[in-house]
Amino acid sequence: MLVVMLFLIILLTSDYSKVHADQIQLRAFKHQRVNCNERTVLQCNSSSLMPLNGVKVFWKKLEEKDFECDPTSSNIPPGFECNYTREALTLTISNPTPANMGTYFCCLQMDSGHAKENINVSIGECTGEFSNQMAGPKQIQCSFNGVYPKAIINWFHYDNNLTANSTITSLLNSDGTFNITSVLNIQDDQKRYNCSLWSLEQGRYLNQEIEVPHHADSSPSSRVRTQHCLSWTLILLSLMFSLRACSFL
Numbered sequence: 001m002l003v004v005m006l007f008l009i010i011l012l013t014s015d016y017s018k019v020h021a022d023q024i025q026l027r028a029f030k031h032q033r034v035n036c037n038e039r040t041v042l043q044c045n046s047s048s049l050m051p052l053n054g055v056k057v058f059w060k061k062l063e064e065k066d067f068e069c070d071p072t073s074s075n076i077p078p079g080f081e082c083n084y085t086r087e088a089l090t091l092t093i094s095n096p097t098p099a100n101m102g103t104y105f106c107c108l109q110m111d112s113g114h115a116k117e118n119i120n121v122s123i124g125e126c127t128g129e130f131s132n133q134m135a136g137p138k139q140i141q142c143s144f145n146g147v148y149p150k151a152i153i154n155w156f157h158y159d160n161n162l163t164a165n166s167t168i169t170s171l172l173n174s175d176g177t178f179n180i181t182s183v184l185n186i187q188d189d190q191k192r193y194n195c196s197l198w199s200l201e202q203g204r205y206l207n208q209e210i211e212v213p214h215h216a217d218s219s220p221s222s223r224v225r226t227q228h229c230l231s232w233t234l235i236l237l238s239l240m241f242s243l244r245a246c247s248f249l
């Protein structure tokens, strides 16, 4: 009887429901390779149930002092979401780019102490968007925009390596990707070319075959012309519809 009483007294006096910060450990997969432009969730699991009150949870990034994602704050870094439950803290990167690489920390702060864990995020390759056009009467231009890691462009006519007759430019975007553009000086007799993106890291080519339009001149590519044609059709259609709408009035 006495033992039970003592036990009850201890239970009541020690604030049993309160979890101490130093009892909580956060666990995460420390190295994560995310796919370019593919929504990703980083997660830190808690070793014991976290209290929902009197606790501040947030995410920091080693490389960016100002980075802080706090689910209770209205000031969430753009492109991120963060949340927490009693079991875990999550940080969602909606559209990962090379600029999102780095070391993230999930943090937990209570009056009784704090806990944190780090996740090292790296990114896979970004293939970018291909486009091409005539850059001059005898010049074809091809671009891969939003490529990562850095790559170069080589030109081929079947087995012929034409790269020596081309010039390449590479621009760095704020998201860490590159816009790579190359202009090839061509001769008349050949109609098809491969604009090949050579990934320095992967060591392989991504081929895009380009057909030079007949009577190649400096006019923009046929794709752009199709777009113009489409927009004129749309303008005509909308005109017809608005005329019809007017006739109802």
Ligand SMILES: *[C@@H]1O[C@H](CO)[C@@H](O)[C@H](O)[C@H]1NC(C)=O
Binding pocket: 027, 028, 029, 043, 044, 045
């Ligand atoms: C965290 O918990 C989830 C399930 O809720 C599990 O899938 C994941 O593997 C856990 N992560 C670690 C690092 O244990």
Ligand SMILES: *[C@@H]1O[C@H](CO)[C@@H](O)[C@H](O)[C@H]1NC(C)=O
Binding pocket: 081, 082, 083, 084, 085
């Ligand atoms: C955060 O988690 C809570 C509880 O699980 C959920 O109701 C809420 O929708 C989540 N918010 C976001 C932005 O995911």
Ligand SMILES: *[C@@H]1O[C@H](CO)[C@@H](O)[C@H](O)[C@H]1NC(C)=O
Binding pocket: 103, 118, 120, 121, 122
């Ligand atoms: C995280 O990865 C970078 C390279 O991506 C490396 O230099 C750094 O040492 C890593 N940090 C940790 C804590 O593993």
Ligand SMILES: *[C@@H]1O[C@H](CO)[C@@H](O)[C@H](O)[C@H]1NC(C)=O
Binding pocket: 156, 157, 158, 159, 192, 193, 194, 207, 209
């Ligand atoms: C372009 O590359 C593809 C795939 O490697 C190949 O089949 C094709 O013959 C090449 N075309 C030209 C014009 O080089």
Ligand SMILES: *[C@@H]1O[C@H](CO)[C@@H](O)[C@H](O)[C@H]1NC(C)=O
Binding pocket: 161, 162, 163, 164, 165, 185
């Ligand atoms: C480069 O162009 C010149 C003529 O403009 C041509 O004679 C030469 O064969 C070309 N070189 C390559 C590698 O295509």
Ligand SMILES: *[C@@H]1O[C@H](CO)[C@@H](O)[C@H](O)[C@H]1NC(C)=O
Binding pocket: 154, 161, 162, 163, 164
């Ligand atoms: C094509 O030529 C470029 C430079 O002229 C060279 O860097 C590249 O390795 C060559 N590629 C092949 C497959 O021969």
Ligand SMILES: *[C@@H]1O[C@H](CO)[C@@H](O)[C@H](O)[C@H]1NC(C)=O
Binding pocket: 145, 146, 171, 172, 173, 179
């Ligand atoms: C790279 O290309 C994209 C898409 O065409 C464009 O919006 C962006 O401004 C370009 N970046 C640079 C640095 O020119």
